[in-house]
Every structure is written in C-alpha cells, then in structure tokens.
Amino acid sequence: MTTAFANVPGAVVDDGVLRHLGNPLGEQRLLATGRAVAPLGDRAVIAVPGEDRLSWLDSLTSQALARLAPGESTELLVLDPQGRVEHVAGVLDDGETTWLLVDREDAEGLLAWLRRMRFRLRVDPRDASDEVAVVGGTTDAVAALGSELVWTDPWPSVAPGGWGYAAVDPHPGADRDWAEALLTRNAFEELAARAVAGDIALAGADAADALRIAAWRPRRSDVDERTLPHELDWLRTAVHLSKGCYRGQETVAKVHNLGHPPRRLVALQLDGSGSVLPERGAIVRSGDDEVGEVRSAALHFEEGPIALAIVRRQAPVDAELTVDTADGLIAAAQEVVVPPDAGATAGVPRLPRLGRRKAATPPV
Structure with a gap:
C-alpha cells in the first residue's frame, strides 16, 4: 500500500489506510458535501477480463450480470451452499473487463475462489490492486478526478429483481451520494501530491465509514459466518430474486418467500455522554439477556455516536437496549432496519396438522 498520504498535514495512516487527518467530524461534512474525496x-x-466474464459471474453469484451494460454499476454476493454470505463486491464493466471492488481483507479469498471456478471458460481474474487504487466521494467530486472507471453505489435503491425490507420513508441512505473511482497508481500518487x-x-x-453507517449500508466487515443477505437488507442491491440458479439460491428463495431471517439488522443511537464507542462484536443486551452484537460503530458529525448491530429476530422492537x-454499559435506542416479519412474501396459507383436524361428524 502507498505511504504517500503520510505526508499530508495531520494524516494518520494505519496499515496503508488513511484513517483521518485530525478532524474526522469535519472530514465527514466535507466528504458528504462534495468538498473532499477519500x-x-x-x-x-x-x-x-475475458469473453465469458459476465455470463460466468452471473452463474456464480447472487446478481443478474449477463446483460450488464458498460458503465453500469451494481453489486454481487458470493454465497455458500446454505445461502450464507462469503464474499461481497461492487461491480463495474467497461466492455472488456469486469472490475470488482472489494474490501481489502476479502480480496485474496474471493480471487482464489474465482480462479478455482474458471473451468474451461474464457476468463482470467487477477488482483489489480497494484494497477489501480480506489477513491470515494460524491458523484461530482469523484468525476472531477478524471477516471473513466467510476462505480456508483446503488444503495439504497431497490434494484431490478431486488427487494427492500426497511419500511422507513425516506430511507436514511436516500440522500447519500456515493461513488468510487478507480485511479491508476500514477494518478493516485498525483492526488497525494495535490x-x-x-x-x-x-x-x-x-x-x-461513518457516512455509510448512518445510511444503514452494510459492507463485508458486517458479515459473520452465519450471515444471510436478508438479515442486512442486502436483497435491495445485491440479490436478483428471479434470476437463474446459483449457489445458495434455494435458501435465499425459501427464507424470502416462506420464512423469516433468524436475525435482523438494527441501527443504534448510542448514549454519547461518555464519548465511548463499542468495539465490533460488543454484546447488545435487552435487560439481562444477550440479544445480539455490534457490527460497526462511528461518531457521526450530526447524529453523534451510532452503530449497526445484528440482533435476534424475536428481540422486541421497543426493547430498551444497552x-x-x-x-461499562451504555444505552442504545433501536431503529428497526429489517423488521421481525421480513420474509414470508409468498403468503402461503397454513393448513392445520392432520392430528388437529376436527373429526368429521358421522352421518345420522
């Protein structure tokens, strides 16, 4: 990872990541209003690259990609056979190559899996992180960087074939304008120099990340080994419910049509009096009961301390959480993202069990 940004005044760089420049709250405001890029x-x-790339990715993942147009942005999930989330990627195609934007810690595993799944198809996935780097911001701010490869985040719009569980209107992410440009390494170094x-x-x-959390936008770091896409409201942007078969598709359909996701995403407004943020994995409690855990937390420039957490479906929506x-414990006000009744969209009538049917009245 480049260390060029370490020379920017106030920069705090950790493991190649520019975390902040001394004023995280002010940086959020600049970023949200298009006056800075990240x-x-x-x-x-x-x-x-490769002639079969889109149909191949279509067959492997949760998203319909076979007819993805050049310049169109979308998102995909790679699921295991039980429908649990393994990998996540933003998707952009330029007519010759499909570019997958992924969280850094997930890149090696996703690439290894893709390479194992090539068989004899005309595809050749590679790690392109030495060729291009990612810069985020508003659509206009990112466009001003001059890259021809710009992924526009589809969240929280419900994509064709998708389904949104969050019932709030307007959605907290509706005003979030977010895009990510792929810059050549030379352009990335020039950005640092500027x-x-x-x-x-x-x-x-x-x-x-704070702007993402405020928009209820999930990312790979919010996933654990049990995560179903329904639990994080990811059917909005990353799952096409009527496309052909792919690994995990049966579980996706069954939970959405006939069942309910066993857990649900909530947004938490945290007590800010102590200026303490919980760590990822911090226990969420309802009284003395453990009902879930925090996945992401941040101090937002307008909302104060906030978090995304995953809780049991049965956790009451009006419960006082800590x-x-x-x-020590801090109070947390719950905002429902995925409601407890999410799923069961098929509305199949329930038939009584044979053993509970009333005996027929014998004829007179």
Whole structure:
C-alpha cells in the first residue's frame, strides 16, 4: 500500500489506510458535501477480463450480470451452499473487463475462489490492486478526478429483481451520494501530491465509514459466518430474486418467500455522554439477556455516536437496549432496519396438522 498520504498535514495512516487527518467530524461534512474525496486504502480491486466474464459471474453469484451494460454499476454476493454470505463486491464493466471492488481483507479469498471456478471458460481474474487504487466521494467530486472507471453505489435503491425490507420513508441512505473511482497508481500518487500542496481536500476512511453507517449500508466487515443477505437488507442491491440458479439460491428463495431471517439488522443511537464507542462484536443486551452484537460503530458529525448491530429476530422492537463497552454499559435506542416479519412474501396459507383436524361428524 502507498505511504504517500503520510505526508499530508495531520494524516494518520494505519496499515496503508488513511484513517483521518485530525478532524474526522469535519472530514465527514466535507466528504458528504462534495468538498473532499477519500483515498480508500481498505478497498482492493479484482479485474476479470475475458469473453465469458459476465455470463460466468452471473452463474456464480447472487446478481443478474449477463446483460450488464458498460458503465453500469451494481453489486454481487458470493454465497455458500446454505445461502450464507462469503464474499461481497461492487461491480463495474467497461466492455472488456469486469472490475470488482472489494474490501481489502476479502480480496485474496474471493480471487482464489474465482480462479478455482474458471473451468474451461474464457476468463482470467487477477488482483489489480497494484494497477489501480480506489477513491470515494460524491458523484461530482469523484468525476472531477478524471477516471473513466467510476462505480456508483446503488444503495439504497431497490434494484431490478431486488427487494427492500426497511419500511422507513425516506430511507436514511436516500440522500447519500456515493461513488468510487478507480485511479491508476500514477494518478493516485498525483492526488497525494495535490493534497500535500493544499490543492485538494481529503477525508479519511473513518469519515467514509461513518457516512455509510448512518445510511444503514452494510459492507463485508458486517458479515459473520452465519450471515444471510436478508438479515442486512442486502436483497435491495445485491440479490436478483428471479434470476437463474446459483449457489445458495434455494435458501435465499425459501427464507424470502416462506420464512423469516433468524436475525435482523438494527441501527443504534448510542448514549454519547461518555464519548465511548463499542468495539465490533460488543454484546447488545435487552435487560439481562444477550440479544445480539455490534457490527460497526462511528461518531457521526450530526447524529453523534451510532452503530449497526445484528440482533435476534424475536428481540422486541421497543426493547430498551444497552451495549457493552470497555467503560461499562451504555444505552442504545433501536431503529428497526429489517423488521421481525421480513420474509414470508409468498403468503402461503397454513393448513392445520392432520392430528388437529376436527373429526368429521358421522352421518345420522
């Protein structure tokens, strides 16, 4: 990862990621209003060239990609046979290559899996992170960087074939304008030089993540080994419910049509009096009962301390919740993202069990 941004005044760089420049809250405001861009060192890029790339990815993943037009942005999930989320990627095609934008810690595993699934098809996936780097911001701010490869986040619009569970209107993510440009490494270094010279304003990855959390937008880091896409409201942007078969499709359909996801995403407004944020995995409690855990948390420039958490479906929507922190329990007001009755969209009538049917009245 490049260290060029370490020379930007105030920069705090951790493991190649520009976390912030000394004012995370101010950076959020600049980023949200298009007055700054964020180098995303926590993102990686996989390139998939080859004539069969779109039909191949269509057959392997949750998204309908066979007819993806050049320049069109979407999102995919790779599921295991039980429908649990394994990998996540933003998708952009330029007419010759499909570009997958992924969280850095997920890139190696996704690439290895894709390469195992090539068989004799005309595809050749590779790690392109040494070729291009990712910079995020509003659509206009990112467009000004001059890249021809720009992925526009589809969240929270319900894509064709998708389904939204969150019933709030307007959705908290409706006003979030977010895009990610793929810059050549030379252009990325030039961006750093412009920032050092004061010619362009930057924001850190922490600011980008805070805006994401406020928009209820899931990412790969919110996933555990049991996560179903329904639980995070990911059917909106990453699942096409009427496309052909793919691994995990049966579970996706069954839960959506006949059942309910066993857990559900909630947004938490945290008590900010102690200025303490919970860690990922912090226990969420309802009284003395453990009902879930925190997946992401941030201090937002308008909303204060916020978090996304996954809780049991049966956890009451009006429960008074608390969250474990290093300084003790803090209060958390719950906002329902995925409601407890999500799913069961087929409306199949329930028949009584044979053993519970009333005995027929004998004829007189």
